[in-house]
Amino acid sequence: MKENTSTPLTLDGSTGEGGGQILRTGLALSMATGRPLHITRIRAGRPKPGLMRQHLACVQAAVAVCGGQADGAELGSQTLQLTPGAVRAGDYRFQIATAGSCLLVLQTVLPALMLADGESRVQLSGGTHNPMAPPFDFLERAFAPLVRRLGVGLDLQLQRRGFYPAGGGEVLAHITPAALPLTPVNVLERGPLMNGWADALAPGLARNIPYRELETLGQRMGWTFEADQLRQPATRQNEGPGNALIATLEYAHITEVFCQLGERSLSAEQVAKRLVDEVRAYQRSSGALGPHLADQWMLPLALAVWRSGRAAGYTCTEVTQHTATNAQTIAQGLPVRVQITPAEGAMHVEISPAP
Template sequence: MAVGAREITFRPGTVDAGEYRFAVGTAGSTGLVLQTVLMPLLLANRPSRLVLEGGTHNMLAPPFDFIAKSFLPILRRMGARIEARLARHGFYPRGGGRIEVDVLPGAPSPIECVGRGGLLSTSATAYIAGLPLDIAEREIACVRKAFDWADRSCAIRELPEEQGPGNILLLEAEYEHVTEIVSGFGQLGVPAERLAKRAVGRLKGYLESSAFAGPYLADQLLLPFALAGGGAFTTVKPSQHSLTAAKVIERFLDRRCVFTQLPLGAHRMKVH
């Protein structure tokens, strides 16, 4: 590859299952590393075990909670056998987190994910490590004001100082068939209230829609659905990331991920 190159050649080899340890060395996302190797290992001929070290909760990547509660349950419904455990949190910029994943081989099967089912629960959790506790308290206060949630639905979890400094606010909406998790990451110079209001706004947008998948879950479901050779899910307005991924998938797999707008504003993604 070179700057300005107009072509890329892809020569896939044989997938070697086994035990792997990937240490990013920084706060680089363990979740993105997992998504890079997960699909090939599902198509391998024997089980694999992964140990991934780096960032587990950092900006511009899905936090572990999203992987575990939103993404992997859909793959299990498609027949995948995957277990993931969070051994240690790792925040930007320090990193140092660790997740462990067991993967049993099995190609995903097509499924239809068009309805969420009934709402089972909503919750908010503010994680804080090596920072003043009042940051998390202000975030939770903002969430409770916006949603009028009960005390039992809102929690603060103080992590060991050596796992920080770091802060993340997680808002969760659990339905019968899907769980949406919205995150807000603490940043230097960004007040806790502003972070919380952004996360609240994003969750409200999802709650007010009828879509099965939020924008980030939709991004991540495209490849397994394409590999399954069929299936469909509903989502909010597709992001540019999703549209680009659909084009790339079409070039590699000769399968089309087609988005169609529905009458109430949601979109239906179907693999052709």
């Protein structure tokens, strides 16, 4: 490791957006660099601060992967100290008893397992389609292909969907570290649009709900059932009840995924309109990555820059407070510089080795 592992990584969890992302990024950086982590005021910007069940699951997963010790790992705790050990490849199973997002647990341990000395299989149980978290379809179609461009093998299998409040989803991740040092990649342009389609998931709900969502979306996007642009995937046994409407845009250099979850207070038509508004906002910009992918791609790319000593960057539609906070956290944890500047019709994120 090039990092000074004796220097603690000290984070203030109230910084910026003040949510769980600072904790997850801090845990990932501590495992990847070997630096002890000390974080205070965890989730101070949230109505219920401190560690909730899904955040505690991230801490417990980190401890398992690096054989570390954690002080303050209990529900409601606003202070945590992690002393990491060596990251160990292997077979892991992590479960969130509630419908909390199991995919956020995966994103916590993935950076370290990308750098491990062997392959890992991670079985995750919990929510797969949650508010305020990336759905499985986003990770599979948009995030994982970018990770593979670094030279890492990342195969994701959805075994069962889990919706709030029941949860019960099952995901299997197979992670193969790069044979050579991670290779940073630039993603500056989308390239031509190759394909676009929408999926409507509504297990356990009336069959007319997904049809109405797709019909409304199709009218606004110019997509049709006949062209296989409007799809109702089969559901697995005991999935749901739940509803997610997902739009996928495949470009030559990037795939973006947008998701709206159904709510009791929203009609099917309102869900579709919200999703179309999100897609249209992306299409109006020239940035390659949407706001969520811009945030979640930053850490894997920063690790590749650190390990290779080569700069790389990407353009995105906007820099949210979430993304800006993540950039600040990463710059504290790695010897890299994250520069965010306006570009024509977009924002440009450049990550370079620290001088």
